[in-house]
Every structure is written in structure tokens, then in C-alpha cells.
Amino acid sequence: MDIIIVGFGAIGKGVAKVLYEKREYLKKNFEEFRVVAITDSSGAAIDEDGLDLLKAIEVKEKTGKIKNYPEKGKEISSIDVIRNVDADVVVEVTPSNLETGEPAKTHILESFKNKKHVVTANKGPLALCYRELIEEAKKYNVIFRHEASVGGAMPIINLAKETLAGNEILSIRGILNGTTNYILTKMEKEGLDFETALKEAKELGIAETDPTQDIEGLDTAAKIVILANSIMGMNKTIKDVKVKGIKRITPEALFLANKRGYTIKLIGQIKDGYLIVEPMLVPIDSPLNVKGTLNVAMFETDLAKEVVVVGRGAGPIETASAILSDLIHIYQATKR
Numbered sequence: 001m002d003i004i005i006v007g008f009g010a011i012g013k014g015v016a017k018v019l020y021e022k023r024e025y026l027k028k029n030f031e032e033f034r035v036v037a038i039t040d041s042s043g044a045a046i047d048e049d050g051l052d053l054l055k056a057i058e059v060k061e062k063t064g065k066i067k068n069y070p071e072k073g074k075e076i077s078s079i080d081v082i083r084n085v086d087a088d089v090v091v092e093v094t095p096s097n098l099e100t101g102e103p104a105k106t107h108i109l110e111s112f113k114n115k116k117h118v119v120t121a122n123k124g125p126l127a128l129c130y131r132e133l134i135e136e137a138k139k140y141n142v143i144f145r146h147e148a149s150v151g152g153a154m155p156i157i158n159l160a161k162e163t164l165a166g167n168e169i170l171s172i173r174g175i176l177n178g179t180t181n182y183i184l185t186k187m188e189k190e191g192l193d194f195e196t197a198l199k200e201a202k203e204l205g206i207a208e209t210d211p212t213q214d215i216e217g218l219d220t221a222a223k224i225v226i227l228a229n230s231i232m233g234m235n236k237t238i239k240d241v242k243v244k245g246i247k248r249i250t251p252e253a254l255f256l257a258n259k260r261g262y263t264i265k266l267i268g269q270i271k272d273g274y275l276i277v278e279p280m281l282v283p284i285d286s287p288l289n290v291k292g293t294l295n296v297a298m299f300e301t302d303l304a305k306e307v308v309v310v311g312r313g314a315g316p317i318e319t320a321s322a323i324l325s326d327l328i329h330i331y332q333a334t335k336r
């Protein structure tokens with residue numbers, strides 16, 4: 001299967017690393033998964049026989065630009081790569097823009113038009129124009145998967161759509177942002193100040209390109225919109241969410257909450273048609289009290305009743321895990 005990676009930051013490089021590390025497993029169980037092009041904001045590296053992924057990562061880390069890939073690197077836009085390079089799937093991992101959805105929206109729609117399946121971790125277009133994307137994918141008869149867009153590695157979208165198929169999801173409540181959960185955990189357990197904890201989150205590659213999206217609760221808001229639309233049949237946008245972030249939470253507030261048997265978590269919830277994101281007191285022994293980059297989601301369903309999932313909500317390799325599973329799904333649906 002031939003893949004184009006659009007965006008070569010923390011997640012794009014994570015996907016390349018995982019495809020390299022899993023190459024024998026993939027070849028043995030499915031077929032060779034070749035990356036035929038990688039783009040970033042500087043240009044692209046293109047090799048229709050498959051790029052050397054370790055070399056691509058090394059070039060990006062040393063020079064900051066994928067166009068410096070020896071012989072196969074050049075200045076070209078992602079759109080031109082999507083249009084002109086032969087491939088089965090586009091992995092779209094540019095920054096999440098929660099105002100316009102661009103450039104990801106155009107990348108995704110252009111992939112569909114060019115008969116390429118899409119896997120994305122990008123929340124922008126999903127939170128702004130979910131229906132349009134689904135309709136366009138249908139129109140061009142291509143597969144569109146986005147497990148990594150909510151909860152990173154934590155199975156949630158495909159779990160609800162496939163494993164819990166037939167159930168009605170009545171409500172969802174959970175922690176859907178790894179960065180803020182990491183910051184709150186560090187403040188609570190180590191008394192770390194907000195800025196130092198945020199700096200660590202950035203170094204781990206878990207924060208958004210613009211980390212105010214994490215801190216102000218907008219990333220969680222985008223994720224609950226994606227859940228509302230993709231697994232609860234709603235038609236919401238980010239403007240429908242009441243949002244409050246964690247900027248005012250201090251180590252002292254966490255200490256006081258702990259003394260009373262509680263912790264403070266940034267909770268996203270969908271209930272009775274309302275979408276809310278806000279820091280909430282959570283009992284210490286609640287299943288919602290997960291630490292670090294872990295995410296958690298509690299579903300209430302009509303048949304299965306309560307279902308709780310926990311998993312790593314952010315991080316390059318963890319997010320690449322969800323992307324890989326979507327790629328394997330596409331292989332199984334189209335090539336087997």
C-alpha cells in the first residue's frame with residue numbers, strides 16, 4: 001500500500017518511525033506499506049519506489065526541512081503532491097486549525113477528488129465541517145478514518161462505531177486532552193508550576209502547535225464535537241460548546257481539593273444535547289481520575305450500559321498507533 005504523509009512534525013515523524021519499525025510485521029501480515037511522499041511547509045520528498053524513512057526523519061531533524069532529502073527532495077506544495085503522486089492513502093497530520101480547518105480541509109478534499117483514502121489526526125476540519133467531509137468521501141467512494149483525532153491511541157471512535165455498533169450512545173464524559181491532564185498531574189504530584197509543566201508537554205510532542213488550544217479547552221471542545229457528530233448522530237460545531245480551560249487552576253487549588261478527597265480534571269461532556277468543557281472536581285477514587293497523558297471516556301449506552309475506556313491521549317508513537325490501525329483497516333477493506 002502506498003502512502004503520502006502530509007505534515008512532518010511530531011506525529012508525521014511518529015508515523016514514519018512506526019511504519020519503519022513495523023515493516024516486517026506489515027509485509028508478513030498484509031503487504032509492504034511504502035511511504036512514497038512526505039510533505040512539510042517547505043516542500044516534499046518524493047520517491048515512488050518508497051522513501052528511506054530513517055533518512056527522512058534524520059533530514060527533518062537535522063535541517064528542519066524535508067525538501068533537503070537528498071536527490072528526492074524539492075520545493076512543491078502539499079496540494080500538488082496529493083494531485084500528482086500515485087498513492088492509495090494520504091495521512092493528513094498538519095496543525096489543527098480550529099477556525100478555518102485549513103490547510104487540512106483542502107488537503108483532505110483534494111485527496112478524495114484524487115481517489116485517495118484519508119487517515120487523519122487533524123481535528124480542525126472534523127470539528128468544523130464533519131458532514132461535508134463524510135459526504136465528499138462517499139461521493140468519491142473513498143474511505144475516511146480519524147481514530148487519532150480523539151483520544152490519541154485510546155480507542156474511541158472505531159470502538160463506538162464498530163465494536164458497539166447497534167448501541168445508542170446516550171452520553172459521554174471524559175478527559176480528552178493529554179497536555180492539560182499532564183500539566184494538572186505534574187502540578188498535583190510534584191507541585192510544578194504551570195509554565196514548567198507546559199514546557200515539558202511541548203518537549204514531549206503532546207501539545208498542539210498552538211498550545212493555547214489545549215489550555216483554553218478548545219482542543220477538548222473540538223474532540224467532543226467530533227464525538228457528537230461521528231458517534232452520536234448530532235450536527236454540532238465548536239461554536240455549540242460551552243468552554244472553560246485550566247489557566248486558573250493552581251497547585252494550591254489541587255492541594256486543597258486533594259485534602260477533601262477530590263482532584264481537578266478538565267472534563268468534556270455531551271449530555272441531553274449539551275456540549276460542555278470545564279475543570280471539575282472529581283473524587284479521587286473515580287475512574288475519571290487518570291494521570292499524565294492518559295485520557296478516559298465513559299459512555300452510557302442503551303444496550304451495553306456503561307463502557308469505560310482509558311488510553312494514551314497524546315504522543316507521537318501513541319497517536320501513530322491509531323493511525324496505523326486505520327491504515328490497516330483501509331488495506332483490509334480495499335486490498336485483501
Ligand SMILES: NC(=O)C1=CN([C@@H]2O[C@H](COP(=O)(O)OP(=O)(O)OC[C@H]3O[C@@H](n4cnc5c(N)ncnc54)[C@H](OP(=O)(O)O)[C@@H]3O)[C@@H](O)[C@H]2O)C=CC1
Nearest residue numbers: 007008009010011040041078094095096121122209314315
Ligand atoms: N501531538 C499529539 O500528541 C497529537 C496531535 N494530533 C494532531 O495531529 C496533527 C499534527 O500534530 P503535531 O505533529 O503534534 O504538530 P506539529 O506542529 O509538530 O507538526 C505539524 C507539521 O505540519 C506541517 N505543515 C504545516 N503546514 C503545512 C502544509 N501546508 N503542508 C504540509 N505540511 C504542513 C509543519 O511543517 P514544518 O515542519 O515545516 O513547520 C509540521 O511538520 C495536528 O492536527 C494535531 O492536532 C492528534 C493527536 C495527538
Ligand SMILES: N[C@@H](CC=O)C(=O)O
Nearest residue numbers: 177178179207208314
Ligand atoms: N494536544 C492534544 C494532542 C492530541 O489530540 C492533547 O494534548 O491531547
Ligand code: NA
Nearest residue numbers: 147150152154
Ligand atoms: Na483515538
